[in-house]
Amino acid sequence: MPTPVVEAQSISKRFGTVTAVKDVSFAIGAGEIFGLIGHNGAGKSTLLRILLGLLTPDAGSVNILDSAPDSGRFRDCRRQIAYLPENVVFYDNLSGLETLRFYAELKGVSPRDCRPLLDRVGLAKALDRPVRGYSKGMRQRLGLAQAMLGRPRLLLLDEPTSGLDPAGIREFYGILGELRERGVTILLSSHNLAEIQNRVDRLALMRLGTVQAIGTVQSLREALDLPVHVRVTLRDGGDAEVRAALAQLPGCALHLNGGEATIDCARRQKMTLLSTLMALPRAVADLHIHEPSLEDVFLGYTEIDPPQGAPR
Amino acid sequence: MTLELKPVLVIARKEFWDRVRSRWVLAVAVIFTAFALVIAYFGTATEGAVGFRGMDVTIASLVSLAIYLVPLISLLLGFDTVIGERERGSLDLLLSMPITRLELLLGKYLGLAAALAFSTIAGFGLVGILISYGVGAGALLRYGMFMLTTLGMGFAFLSLAVLVSVWAPNKVIASGAAVVLWFFYVLVFDLLLMGILVATQGRYVGDVFPILLLLNPADIYRILNVFGMQDLRALYGLATVMPEGLASPGWMGLAMTFWIAAPLAAAYFRLRSNP
Numbered sequence: 246m247p248t249p250v251v252e253a254q255s256i257s258k259r260f261g262t263v264t265a266v267k268d269v270s271f272a273i274g275a276g277e278i279f280g281l282i283g284h285n286g287a288g289k290s291t292l293l294r295i296l297l298g299l300l301t302p303d304a305g306s307v308n309i310l311d312s313a314p315d316s317g318r319f320r321d322c323r324r325q326i327a328y329l330p331e332n333v334v335f336y337d338n339l340s341g342l343e344t345l346r347f348y349a350e351l352k353g354v355s356p357r358d359c360r361p362l363l364d365r366v367g368l369a370k371a372l373d374r375p376v377r378g379y380s381k382g383m384r385q386r387l388g389l390a391q392a393m394l395g396r397p398r399l400l401l402l403d404e405p406t407s408g409l410d411p412a413g414i415r416e417f418y419g420i421l422g423e424l425r426e427r428g429v430t431i432l433l434s435s436h437n438l439a440e441i442q443n444r445v446d447r448l449a450l451m452r453l454g455t456v457q458a459i460g461t462v463q464s465l466r467e468a469l470d471l472p473v474h475v476r477v478t479l480r481d482g483g484d485a486e487v488r489a490a491l492a493q494l495p496g497c498a499l500h501l502n503g504g505e506a507t508i509d510c511a512r513r514q515k516m517t518l519l520s521t522l523m524a525l526p527r528a529v530a531d532l533h534i535h536e537p538s539l540e541d542v543f544l545g546y547t548e549i550d551p552p553q554g555a556p557r
Numbered sequence: 558m559t560l561e562l563k564p565v566l567v568i569a570r571k572e573f574w575d576r577v578r579s580r581w582v583l584a585v586a587v588i589f590t591a592f593a594l595v596i597a598y599f600g601t602a603t604e605g606a607v608g609f610r611g612m613d614v615t616i617a618s619l620v621s622l623a624i625y626l627v628p629l630i631s632l633l634l635g636f637d638t639v640i641g642e643r644e645r646g647s648l649d650l651l652l653s654m655p656i657t658r659l660e661l662l663l664g665k666y667l668g669l670a671a672a673l674a675f676s677t678i679a680g681f682g683l684v685g686i687l688i689s690y691g692v693g694a695g696a697l698l699r700y701g702m703f704m705l706t707t708l709g710m711g712f713a714f715l716s717l718a719v720l721v722s723v724w725a726p727n728k729v730i731a732s733g734a735a736v737v738l739w740f741f742y743v744l745v746f747d748l749l750l751m752g753i754l755v756a757t758q759g760r761y762v763g764d765v766f767p768i769l770l771l772l773n774p775a776d777i778y779r780i781l782n783v784f785g786m787q788d789l790r791a792l793y794g795l796a797t798v799m800p801e802g803l804a805s806p807g808w809m810g811l812a813m814t815f816w817i818a819a820p821l822a823a824a825y826f827r828l829r830s831n832p
Contacts, residue, residue: 296650320559320655334647338579347567
């Protein structure tokens with residue numbers, strides 16, 4: 246990886262007797278979309294607040310855009326970082342445009358940039374309305390517009406799609422894609438695994454303040470060696486032939502259910518299984534392969550102790 | 558860390574206009590005007606007469622009103638300025654901006670102070686204009702001093718309110734602390750001091766009594782205004798209690814400045830160490 250944009254080394258943070266973050270290390274490269282995945286209370290928000298310099302870690306060090314959050318270059322560094330907190334709250338008495346102008350002035354960005362940004366996030370028609378009348382989704386959009394002020398190099402987004410409808414979520418990731426193409430690095434936290442799994446380059450799985458694994462979704466799947474599910478639609482009388490063929494294959498478990506068979510297969514046997522099934526055209530009418538979802542991977546890592554050799 | 562003026566002004570402007578929009582500034586200006594008018598014209602009713610009876614008597618009456626009202630309004634204005642943002646959830650985003658915590662605190666304080674100043678000057682100033690007809694330049698100057706010292710006291714209690722808003726863990730405790738501060742400084746402090754003085758027959762606190770008064774910005778305000786008027790000084794018999802040194806407006810002004818700066822500095826150190 247070239248020089249990382251974000252580098253966290255052995256960060257720990259306690260609040261009284263509660264350990265919020267424990268010995269967390271990771272690095273994020275330029276232009277990467279990196280996901281922090283974990284249940285509520287896993288330590289994601291605390292970690293983001295430490296990266297921003299809002300919290301000081303008890304141990305460990307943070308380096309963002311080549312400087313520590315509490316260094317003398319703090320102001321320059323902050324101008325290049327955008328943050329969207331979870332359930333972002335604005336000032337109810339201000340309109341959307343006034344809100345954005347307030348943050349623009351604090352960031353040293355021209356207020357003229359505000360209208361196009363509000364237009365970009367779909368709030369052009371509501372920009373003069375007070376924020377107190379905004380729906381949760383509209384507030385999130387306003388939050389995203391705020392995060393895009395001033396062409397930041399790094400976006401830290403805490404549960405950014407909470408409150409957005411499916412169309413809003415798609416639009417949101419569309420905007421993130423555009424930002425990434427401009428070289429912006431994005432770190433986002435989420436507990437919505439289905440939503441995030443095809444939209445991040447790499448992710449870190451967090452549980453009880455610790456990082457259980459880091460990698461691409463595919464590398465995490467492979468490291469965990471979760472079984473692949475193959476659903477087979479059988480022709481009449483095909484069950485006996487499939488049963489006989491699979492008896493020769495170790496690592497495959499067959500479940501028959503009427504005209505359908507479900508096979509749980511070890512990842513290393515996947516191609517062998519498919520060849521075997523393809524060679525049975527009189528027994529097999531159709532088949533669907535289901536890779537383990539990110540949810541399966543997440544549960545695999547977080548409900549058990551991290552497996553030996555899990556990517557870190 | 559450098560202190561930049563622009564973020565301070567951006568935050569101050571927002572705080573000020575928030576109070577203007579919510580009609581806080583207007584409401585307080587109207588309250589000050591109404592009370593000041595009533596006091597200026599009916600303040601001597603107990604002596605069997607109504608109407609404007611001269612600047613010094615009016616100022617003395619206004620001081621006894623302002624000493625209750627201004628600390629209360631200042632504390633109410635500022636007690637939730639930081640804890641309110643923290644509870645609402647908007648503080649994190651604000652702190653993530655390229656601003657320092659000192660700039661944030663100064664911006665908030667100056668914006669609120671501007672709102673308080675606007676209301677005070679508008680409210681008491683309007684009455685000042687009404688009663689200025691036919692009075693001499695000296696009387697006007699004394700009224701100007703009254704307004705200035707009233708602002709000073711307001712700023713001192715606003716500073717205490719900002720400290721409360723940074724220190725308190727939630728808004729309920731912050732509002733309780735603001736009320737307790739008002740009770741203590743405005744109602745209890747003098748009684749306590751007099752009680753100790755009488756109970757000990759002045760043996761222990763007699764000498765330090767004037768200094769103890771400096772521990773209360775409301776008393777500094779009272780001294781600043783009463784000592785400016787020789788007649789009233791004699792009237793209250795204060796000349797025998799107060800040393801000459803305390804009659805110096807310069808020293809009293811310095812003490813008030815301390816009361817404006819010290820709580821604000823404490824609030825900054827608390828905010829810096831407690832994210």
